[in-house]
Structures are given as structure tokens and as C-alpha cells.
Amino acid sequence: MTTAHNSTQLQAVDIAIVGGAMAGATLALGLAKLSTTLSRPLRIALIEAHVADNQHPGFDARSIAIAHGSIFELSRLGIWSKLKHLGTPIENIHVSDRGHFGMTELNAKPLGLDALGQVVELAKVGSVLFDELAKSSVQVYCPAKVTDLQAQQDGHLLLLDDGSQLHCQLLVAADGAHSVVRQHLGQTTEHVDFQQTAIVANVVCSAPHHNWAYERFTQTGPLALLPMQNMAASTQLKEPSAQLTSSAKGLSRYSLVWALPPTQADDLKNADKSEFLAALQHAFGHRAGRFVDVGQRVSYPLTLSYMPRPIYHRCVFVGNAAQTLHPIAGQGFNLGLRDVVGLLDVIAQAFTQQGEVDVGSSALVHQYLAARQHDRDSTLRNIEFLVRGFSNQYWPLVAGRNIGLRLLSWLPPLKRPVAQTAMGWR
The missing domain is CATH 3.30.9.10 (D-Amino Acid Oxidase, subunit A, domain 2)
Incomplete structure (x- = not known):
């Protein structure tokens, strides 16, 4: 990891990631690993406004559930082995409807698994991820903020508050629900309160x-x-x-x-x-x-907040910068990680097919959009359905959801697709 400050010399990189919390840091590490397998190494920069301590808004005292499918992807990226000691396994999930008869359980053992997912504390995860970044080829600007952003034909010019200037072919916005990149580019989001x-x-x-x-x-x-x-x-x-x-x-x-x-x-x-x-x-x-x-x-x-099209000229949006979810099903980071993996797969495929790649090309950016559309749209619909279906006392919905929960208990084969969705299997 290189930490650069107060450099007025223009730094040229292939990919600049703005935001170094869970999605951004994971993407940077994934790109560094991918880079070692490509026909040429990628020049990667990560710009993060906050030092990764327990005061970091993305690495605070909260905990998140990392689904089984996400554990698989993090293992594939070589990251989970560094985080495994921080995890608390979820072996069983009890679901109930207060004041009504509906309840069911999801269990790891019948699925042949040790756990349905793992719970990690974000403050500890942040420290590990930035330790790994320090060992990687990623050039990290931290603490540093984007003060100006200029879209150009061949990329984006970023000006940072420490005086640094960066030019990238592909800009990745991983800077959260109040994305500075999104604001600079004049992009809007849809909201459901x-x-x-x-x-x-x-x-x-x-x-x-x-x-x-x-x-x-x-x-x-x-x-x-x-x-x-x-x-x-x-x-x-x-x-x-x-x-x-x-x-x-x-x-x-x-x-x-x-x-x-x-x-x-x-x-x-x-x-x-x-x-x-x-x-x-x-x-x-x-x-x-x-x-x-x-x-x-x-x-x-x-709220449910999302960009209808999480792309722009030579720019893609991932994680909470692209969508923020209600926590009803614990899918926020898991969906964001699938954004990260989707982008990594599109870049890897482009290098395999073409040899030399402009990673910010319109074709690559639209391939990312197409790769993520179905999973993203279905997850957003399912979350809104769950919130509206389980947060009211309209009696037909109450009866329907309780019968549904009971059916899961009475007919165990019905649990598998529900568990697979909860575990992020795609």
C-alpha cells in the first residue's frame, strides 16, 4: 500500500475507488489479487476520507451478518481467511410473528452446512482489511476527500483535499448512501420511506x-x-x-x-x-x-434508496452508493459484495477475451450493468415486499404471512429455497 499526500503531480491509474469501507476495501483487495493473473498489472487507487478505526462511519460498533454465499466469495478473493477468526457462526435462525401463530426455523445442518452465515463486528473488520491493503499493490490515499471531479472523454480527473491529483480510466463509487461521487456527477436516487x-x-x-x-x-x-x-x-x-x-x-x-x-x-x-x-x-x-x-x-x-441505473460515463456505483436496503433480511453488505464480485468478473472476462482492455470503456460499464440487473432488481423487490408484508396489521396479510411461516415448518422441503435466498446463493 502506498499512502500519497500533497503531490501536485498527476497520478495516472486504471481504476480509482472512492470509499474504503466494506465494499470499497473488498473491491480494492479483489482487484489487487486479480491483477496478478492478468496480462498486465492494474494500477489501483483507493481514496478514503477516514482512518479505519472505531470512529470510522463504515467500521463502527455495529455488527453485520455475512451470508454463506458471501463467505464463499470472500474465500475466493482470499479475504475470508483473514477475517474468519472474527466470525460468530449462525447455525440456526428462528423467525416468528409476535402475537400470532406463525413461526419457523432455518437450520444449517439439514442443508449439510456448518453455518448459514457469520456475524462480524465492523470495527475489527476494518482494521484487518486496511492491514491487508498495506501489504497490497493498492495506492491508498487516506485520509483524503474528493474536492472536485471532472468527467473527461478518456476517464475522470479527481482532485483531493491533500493536493493530490488522479486520472483514472474507471471510477468506482463505493462511498456510501450519501455518495460524494454521485453528487459531483449530478446523479439521483429513488427513495421509498x-x-x-x-x-x-x-x-x-x-x-x-x-x-x-x-x-x-x-x-x-x-x-x-x-x-x-x-x-x-x-x-x-x-x-x-x-x-x-x-x-x-x-x-x-x-x-x-x-x-x-x-x-x-x-x-x-x-x-x-x-x-x-x-x-x-x-x-x-x-x-x-x-x-x-x-x-x-x-x-x-x-428507507429503500437506489439508483435505477448504477452506472455513468466511465463510472460504476457499488454497495450503498448504488442502493441502501432496509435491514429486515440482512442483505445490505451481501448485495454490495455481489456488486463487487460482478465487477471483478466483468473485468476478468474482458482481459481474457481481449488481452488489452480499457477498463472504463462504455462496453465494460454496460456489461457490469447487465450482469447485476436481475439479482439487484429481485433483491430490491423482495426487501420491499417483506417490509410491507410484515410491518402492518391488515388481517389478510397477517393471516397469509402466518400461514406461510407455518407451511415452512410443516413442509421442510419448502425451506431450502428460502434458506438459499437468505444465504445469498445465486
Whole structure:
């Protein structure tokens, strides 16, 4: 990794990636690995505005579920072996509809798997990814921000706040939901406002989690619990209070994502700890045990935001820069990783077929769009369907979703396609 600052000399690269969180860092590492197999090495630059510590907005105290299909792709890229020690396996998922009879389970063993996915803490992942970037051929500009962006016939000229100037054939926007690249290029997004706000926090429970995850649909919206590694509760990751440690006998940690109406979410975010835990216990029940502690609570509005065409002149958009999802099915990073893999595959195929490649050509950019369209469109439709179908009390929908959940329990063969979708198998 080369960190460049205050260089007024124009640096020419093949691919410039703006944004170095999960999608951008993964793409940079994937390109560096791919480059070693091509007819010529790729010149790759990564521009990231924040140092990868626990204050980084993309590598904060949240946890995410990495689906089984995504683990396969990360392994193919040589990245999962570096992250595996950080993962907590999800061996079973319990799905229920609060106040109704619908419930089912998804289990890894009947599918011949050790786990349906893995839960990782983003703060730890960020440190590992940037350590790997330091060993790679990627030229990293960090911390650095794009202050100006000029589209040219043969590429893009980027001006950075540290004085650096870059020219790239292909620009990749991986800079999140409020993409600076998208703003500079005047591109717009479509929005669906679900009138929900998510509270995200780490909680301590009185019983071992035994690698179970939970998705519970309530009157206010879905409530998800993801199992986490046990550790001392008082850490730099803003964990629960110091008198409780999840490594103590019988205690366990979960990552909580709780969708609520905005006013209720604001009240609970600011409520005292005992009031919050009581409300959480009432909404979730006692299937996982008794909630005994909660760490820092953060909140954010839940919307579906997407670019109808996540491409532009010599530019592609990946991850949250292309679409942000409701967390109801935990597909945000998994869909973004499929964007990354799709771009890597298109570039690899172009070099195989042509030998010498302009990686920003209109043909390559449109091949990426075509490769991603079906998966992306179907995922967006499915997420909106789930949110609307499970976040209301209209009785025909309530009856339909509960019958559907029960059918999954009564007819196990029906679970396989549902599990395959949840695990990101395409």
C-alpha cells in the first residue's frame, strides 16, 4: 500500500475507488489479487476520507451478518481467511410473528452446512482489511476527500483535499448512501420511506446464544438479534456497562436491530437502561433469555434508496452508493459484495477475451450493468415486499404471512429455497 499526500503531480491509474469501507476495501483487495493473473498489472487507487478505526462511519460498533454465499466469495478473493477468526457462526435462525401463530426455523445442518452465515463486528473488520491493503499493490490515499471531479472523454480527473491529483480510466463509487461521487456527477436516487427508524445496539442476555439468530416481526416492525462473540463487556467498542461481562458463565452478547416508528424509536433511544430493557423484553419475549444490559444506542431512518441505473460515463456505483436496503433480511453488505464480485468478473472476462482492455470503456460499464440487473432488481423487490408484508396489521396479510411461516415448518422441503435466498446463493 502506498499512502500519497500533497503531490501536485498527476497520478495516472486504471481504476480509482472512492470509499474504503466494506465494499470499497473488498473491491480494492479483489482487484489487487486479480491483477496478478492478468496480462498486465492494474494500477489501483483507493481514496478514503477516514482512518479505519472505531470512529470510522463504515467500521463502527455495529455488527453485520455475512451470508454463506458471501463467505464463499470472500474465500475466493482470499479475504475470508483473514477475517474468519472474527466470525460468530449462525447455525440456526428462528423467525416468528409476535402475537400470532406463525413461526419457523432455518437450520444449517439439514442443508449439510456448518453455518448459514457469520456475524462480524465492523470495527475489527476494518482494521484487518486496511492491514491487508498495506501489504497490497493498492495506492491508498487516506485520509483524503474528493474536492472536485471532472468527467473527461478518456476517464475522470479527481482532485483531493491533500493536493493530490488522479486520472483514472474507471471510477468506482463505493462511498456510501450519501455518495460524494454521485453528487459531483449530478446523479439521483429513488427513495421509498418506510416510516421506520432502527435502533442499533449490543445487548447482553442471561442465557447462552448457542449460535442462534432471531428475526421477530412485531406490530412496529422487525426486531433482529444476531449472536456475537463473548468478550469483556467494557471495551473501546462502546459495549455494555463494566459490571457485566458476557464471558461470565451463562451470559451472551447479541447485536440488536429494532425497527420502530420514529417517535417511539427516539423515546427508547433516550430512555434509561431499565426502561429500554423492559420494552425490549416485552417486544421480543423470553426465548433468548432475559436481557440484562445494553450498550450505546444509535438510530437511523429506514428507507429503500437506489439508483435505477448504477452506472455513468466511465463510472460504476457499488454497495450503498448504488442502493441502501432496509435491514429486515440482512442483505445490505451481501448485495454490495455481489456488486463487487460482478465487477471483478466483468473485468476478468474482458482481459481474457481481449488481452488489452480499457477498463472504463462504455462496453465494460454496460456489461457490469447487465450482469447485476436481475439479482439487484429481485433483491430490491423482495426487501420491499417483506417490509410491507410484515410491518402492518391488515388481517389478510397477517393471516397469509402466518400461514406461510407455518407451511415452512410443516413442509421442510419448502425451506431450502428460502434458506438459499437468505444465504445469498445465486
